[in-house]
Amino acid sequence: MKAITVEGDRIECDQLEEGRHGVLLSHADRLVGYVPYERLARVAETRTPVASSSVRSIGYDADENVLEIEFQSGGIYRYADVPRSTYEEFLSARSQGSYFHENVRGQYDYHRVR
Structure with a gap:
C-alpha cells in the first residue's frame, strides 16, 4: 500500500x-x-495477491498508468505507460508468469523498487 x-x-x-x-x-x-x-x-492499496509460482502480487496506479509487480523472489518492479486493459488481463490471466513473459517483459520501461 x-x-x-x-x-x-x-x-x-x-x-x-x-x-x-x-x-x-x-x-x-x-x-x-x-x-x-x-x-x-x-x-x-497498491497490489492484489495472485496465485502464481513466479508473481506474488500485481497492482496498478490509474493516475500514473503504472503497473507494479511483486515477484515471489521479493523484487518489486514498476512498469510505465501500461494501459489499464493490460493490468486487467494480467490480473485475470490463467498463468500470470506466462502473461508477464508474453505481454509485459520487454514491452514497457521499468525500474526496480526493491
Whole structure:
C-alpha cells in the first residue's frame, strides 16, 4: 500500500498503524514514515495477491498508468505507460508468469523498487 499526502508525496509501506495524531508507516518491520492526519490525503492499496509460482502480487496506479509487480523472489518492479486493459488481463490471466513473459517483459520501461 501507499500513503499519499496532500502535497502529493507517496510513501510505500506494507503496514499502517493509526496513532493519536497520525499514521505510522512500516515496511518489512522497519518504520519508513509518519504522516500527521492533517497531511494525509489517502491510503491506497497498491497490489492484489495472485496465485502464481513466479508473481506474488500485481497492482496498478490509474493516475500514473503504472503497473507494479511483486515477484515471489521479493523484487518489486514498476512498469510505465501500461494501459489499464493490460493490468486487467494480467490480473485475470490463467498463468500470470506466462502473461508477464508474453505481454509485459520487454514491452514497457521499468525500474526496480526493491
